[in-house]
Amino acid sequence: QVQLVESGGGLVQAGGSLRLSCTASGHDLNSYTMGWFRQAPGKEREFVGGIRWHGGSANVEDSVKGRFTVSKDDAKSTVYLLITNLKFEDTAVYSCAADSRFTALFGGKYAYWGQGTQVTVSS
Numbered sequence: 596q597v598q599l600v601e602s603g604g605g606l607v608q609a610g611g612s613l614r615l616s617c618t619a620s621g622h623d624l625n626s627y628t629m630g631w632f633r634q635a636p637g638k639e640r641e642f643v644g645g646i647r648w649h650g651g652s653a654n655v656e657d658s659v660k661g662r663f664t665v666s667k668d669d670a671k672s673t674v675y676l677l678i679t680n681l682k683f684e685d686t687a688v689y690s691c692a693a694d695s696r697f698t699a700l701f702g703g704k705y706a707y708w709g710q711g712t713q714v715t716v717s718s
Contacts, residue, residue, distance in 0.1 A: 597621035597693040597707040604689060604712030607681050611716075615676040617691030617709055625649040628699035629674040631665060633687035633714075640690075642702035646674055654700045681716045688713050 644655035692705035
């Protein structure tokens with residue numbers, strides 16, 4: 596079992612930056628990959644990137660590459676999603692998730708989910 600708690604969402608102006616946090620707890624976190632997803636109103640949930648606890652390999656989807664960065668702080672058991680140059684279309688509920696699949700770094704079905712945090716980008 597893995598428990599995840601996100602924070603850091605809010606209302607941000609277009610062009611600004613925001614860093615989302617996801618603090619994990621549970622057994623043997625090193626065996627998991629952490630993923631970030633988002634779901635905009637009326638749209639399907641979208642995988643945006645992930646990072647492996649063990650080794651720190653990270654991936655960001657092409658659609659957000661250059662603006663989204665995934666990182667982690669092992670000491671805090673926390674992963675981050677840094678979003679820069681925010682655009683209106685980044686408005687969504689952002690969720691972190693954990694899964695033990697090796698391929699989770701590239702998306703797919705995740706086993707454990709946080710509650711999500713709202714990001715709203717204003718013009």
